[in-house]
Amino acid sequence: MxxxxxxxxxxxxxxxxxxxxxxxxxxxxxxxxxxxxxxxxxxxxxxxxxxxxxxxxxxxxxxxxxxxxxxxxxxxxxxxxxxxxxxxxxxxxxxxxxxxxxxxxxxxxxxxxxxxxRRPVAFHSLDPSHGDLTLRPAAGVLCRGDESVTLAPAELHIMQLLLHKPKEVVRRSALEAAAWGLSEAVTPNALDVALHRLRRKLLAIGSRQRIVNVRGRGYALREDVAAE
The missing domain is CATH 3.40.50.2300 (Response regulator)
Structure with a gap:
């Protein structure tokens, strides 16, 4: 949507x-x-x-x-x-x-x-990517090479925001707004559940990217250099 x-x-x-x-x-x-x-x-x-x-x-x-x-x-x-x-x-x-x-x-x-x-937006890639990840919003999938995983709408919006700001720390409130909008009421742990699922999906496709918690600031995409 x-x-x-x-x-x-x-x-x-x-x-x-x-x-x-x-x-x-x-x-x-x-x-x-x-x-x-x-x-x-x-x-x-x-x-x-x-x-x-x-x-x-x-x-x-x-x-x-x-x-x-x-x-x-x-x-x-x-x-x-x-x-x-x-x-x-x-x-x-x-x-x-x-x-x-x-x-x-x-x-x-x-x-x-x-x-x-229906018009293409110049300032954002239609398929944002970072590191070994590419997000394809139209198909609702996150890809690493030939591997892909389907994302729920909230998960897709969270990944879209993180990929648009690679390596930057994104506030929790910004991720919640991206996933569910500014007016929709969400449970306190809804974001934690969505992030947990996203982390599992990143592992499932073998990505080196990780969603890390930057204490007191928010979340960011970081590469795990130890990952194979």
Whole structure:
């Protein structure tokens, strides 16, 4: 399931949009402000962004410009009540991939998001790899050479984040957000269970990579030089 970030401060509209997206097989996390949206993006690699312009802490285009300056190319659909030509041009010049004025039909919004999700994302490899590992998200498998193992959705999102940040320490909260989203409640040991399964699967395909616990900081992918 694709996961996107919806930046919309109107609670009722956000709920309706999430419901429509979920029916189409697209999970959505919601942020109501520029600052909270930026914080969410730091925690997980979203597949796309739906961005309202009129937010409590400023124009949503400020967030989009910040993302593009940081080299983040996730597809972005801009929503706004402004329908003037210069507003649409302004949004596209800021880095938007598509533009949808309010009010809009839910089916059209979903169709436009689906179209964005079909586009390749330049800033992330479609099949991220590190060391002897390659993740194939479309197939839901983790590979080492000719060996492969199937991953559950949460496991896939965790590995995707770790592979996007090889050797970096990733916070526990970031891994939880990647696996289950920012709004879904999870049990305290859900991440520990998922990591345990991933470690077993790494051993099963004979990988030299290990998911290590960096005390007090989080988790990282490290190569086990003693592994054969």
């Amino acid at each position: 694709s996961r996107i970030l919806l930046v919309e401060d109107h609670d009722r509209l956000a709920r309706l949009m999430c419901k429509g997206l979920e029916a189409a097989g697209i999970a959505a996390d919601v942020a109501g402000r520029i600052d909270s949206a930026w914080a969410a993006i730091q925690q997980m690699p979203y597949d796309a962004l739906i961005l309202d312009r009129g937010l409590p802490d400023g124009d949503g285009l400020v967030l989009l410009q910040k993302l593009r300056k940081a080299g983040l190319g996730m597809p972005c659909l801009v929503l706004t009540a402004r329908d003037a030509l210069h507003d649409r041009v302004q949004g596209l010049e800021a880095g938007a991939d598509d533009y949808l004025p309010k009010p809009f039909a839910m089916d059209e919004m979903v169709a436009r998001v689906r179209a964005l999700l």
